Amino acid sequence: MAKEITSRSENYSQWYIDLVRKAGLADYTEVKGCMVIKPYGFGIWEKMQRVLDDKFKETGHVNAYFPLFIPKSFFSKEAAHVDGFAKECAVVTHYRLRNDGTGGIEVDPEAKLEEELIVRPTSETIIWNTYRDWIKSYRDLPLLINQWANVVRWEMRTRLFLRTTEFLWQEGHTAHATREEAVEEAEKMLEVYADFAENVMAVPVVKGIKSANERFAGALETYCIEALMQDGKALQAGTSHFLGQNFAKAFDVKYTNKEGKEEFVWATSWGVSTRLMGALIMTHSDDEGLVLPPRLAPLQVVMVPIYKSEEQMEEVRAYLQPTIDGLKKRGISVKFDDRDTHRPGWKFAEYEMTGVPVRIACGGKDKENQQIEIARRDTKEKMQWSIDGAVDAIENLLEEIQQNLFQRALNFRTENTREANSWDEFVALLKEKGGFISAHWDGTPETEQKIKELTKATIRCIPLDQKKETGNCILTGNPSEGRVLFALAY
């Protein structure tokens, strides 16, 4: 495999795009801003989906499916929401094509819709319009529903997985009898996301609350998890919103409580998307290609036989077969790569590019010595191991790689989270180091906006574990009650 990619130090952005394409994860298409998720990339996304879906169900949620199209007028019903979402949207205006008389086709002007339909950028409006019929009594609550779907937000500047016009996601939409219950749900789902990011994706995240400027359009509170990429930029990896009664009021969703009184319903929504793929790639990968945590690797162990004749290859296969069977029995995915179209060196490079966590090379000499050669993708370390007990050792190694990736990313984040105590220090850190900058802020949207205009940095979150510490805003010098996390962000 002679597929070289740009190095990170040379051009981080280009490194990312090269990697996504050459590892077979995704690619651009002729449809502006829309990507194709290729089989290998989709295989990783499917693993993410399966784990998340199981967690949603464990926490009492069920899946459903709501329409792709939303009548234009629905967006105007919630005042804040319309400003946030009804802007860069795909608009369906016609429902028929006709032959244009020259072998092509054209839009049939007769088939104009009375009211335009918007391809959903998010589904609060259509879902709350439906919930009105579903919720009558306190017995119908809580309603805990999730949807896996495609959504469209028209983007001018796109980047594979990170920002595309169409993307895939899940969106949870829940309805509750009380404010407390809704807040508890929003916080619970934030925990589900944080646990998934850290224990499955091996991506450390800061849990926090968004400032008013960065809040979801229509929410009273937006919780988020924020991760730090290798270039020192932050990436929002998931959000969970406490929506108060805003959507219930906009769509007139009331329930009769136990005392027979009508009340508006309380809401949450929460989502993660194929953007997580970007976070996964940018957290762990290196100049040789993708690095995957074993829990999300479609292929966890690959075996490359070294041989000169077909007979030798079969000897190696027979030698490794008990190990293969043993790994499979434990649910570990393993492939014996017997393709004779490529040399071992080419295969090694291919499995480095695609991030297979453990690679085993094995030839006649290894068999004689009752050994195998193990290569770890994360550290690129090579080891000679006895074939005896290899199954146990490989299983432990996969776990060790999982932990190592998390620890490595956590160390990186720790090293790249710094305090700034003056404006000059803040600007210098942003320019020279990047990363998370923990600084005092006076709590006003105006100051946050000014900081953004001056530096492009935004408040990524007010950390949930923020310690009370009085200080002075780095820009205005006004009093502050605690530090918040700033960063340049994707």
Add this chain to the structure above:
Amino acid sequence: MAKEITSRSENYSQWYIDLVRKAGLADYTEVKGCMVIKPYGFGIWEKMQRVLDDKFKETGHVNAYFPLFIPKSFFSKEAAHVDGFAKECAVVTHYRLRNDGTGGIEVDPEAKLEEELIVRPTSETIIWNTYRDWIKSYRDLPLLINQWANVVRWEMRTRLFLRTTEFLWQEGHTAHATREEAVEEAEKMLEVYADFAENVMAVPVVKGIKSANERFAGALETYCIEALMQDGKALQAGTSHFLGQNFAKAFDVKYTNKEGKEEFVWATSWGVSTRLMGALIMTHSDDEGLVLPPRLAPLQVVMVPIYKSEEQMEEVRAYLQPTIDGLKKRGISVKFDDRDTHRPGWKFAEYEMTGVPVRIACGGKDKENQQIEIARRDTKEKMQWSIDGAVDAIENLLEEIQQNLFQRALNFRTENTREANSWDEFVALLKEKGGFISAHWDGTPETEQKIKELTKATIRCIPLDQKKETGNCILTGNPSEGRVLFALAY
């Protein structure tokens, strides 16, 4: 549960709609022609997806995801395809909304797309446009890809699950080096569908080939599975297409063969959709509600305690607990319904409406006698069983219900498949009996078209197991080499 539905004999169509809504499967929305798939209905669809997806993977396929939008010009590239699909489509013409100055929003006329985008009605064009970059050499073949997606075909008359503007489906799109391999693939996937319909859905199907009139737009051959509903109308439950080199030629997809020569690639596509939900419902259900084969039932066994006090209820629970644990251990889904908001009779009706295969009622007296009362949803039979060995017996009963549903549907189809040997007989059968009518046809599209105009009946398929039998066309009297299956169809 006081939810009555129209009986089948009174109004079959209304019975279906009532059932779909009252069993919590799906409902209409304010978006014309689009449905919401409710959690219970989606739970069944998820089970279908899981089984099918596993089968696709067992047969070597991988999943990927292609764009929702297709540039209008792509449709004109394959001549037959444009006539079949580029007609009743949702057309995106703009990409931005703006405030209209009166609190509402309007389409921004400045944001008009240069080329309109079509919301995919099927994805052959965008996929083959992508395959051009993926396929270079015989080493890249076969390419065996499937996509789970939503598609849109603008429909004027809709019916939940059976015909909706937006629906969910999977579409397989494969590329092969030779004609033989592609034909083999199309036939293999037909077998996968037929096996799924019969052994999982318990819906007997006829495997066959479509006549030219009913063939997929752009295919050389369309294979199908056809099922018979309780009202004597046929329903196409899945199709698999041999596309020849049509799309490869339209999108210039060539590969270099082992001899270094460039050739066009051979293609198939195949799909099943949420329409299967309609087939499932209409094949088995009755006037009390849904009847589900155990292999697709989200809940397979429900236990309803009969009690007067909380204490009695807990006694019943303790009595049933070993049975509950035993069933769960075997992977059987079971619920102990301890809701005190509803009486047992209400619960019985609810579980009949939602088609839970096995219902167990149990009170203090049953405990004294070391018994439980079992009710089968399929036959409505009630039985007193000993609690000893109940786990084995219930597991066997679920299997028996699965088989019984299939056999019952097969008997119905056998009774409702008749031969017609003259035009008068054909017309009389259609009018008085419905069902499948096996008759001779002269093989011409014109005759098929005329029969359709005269009777609304179409050729559902030329069965794969058609026996050679010469005869005369029921309409024209011209020679025929075998019988084909006619029916009125959904």
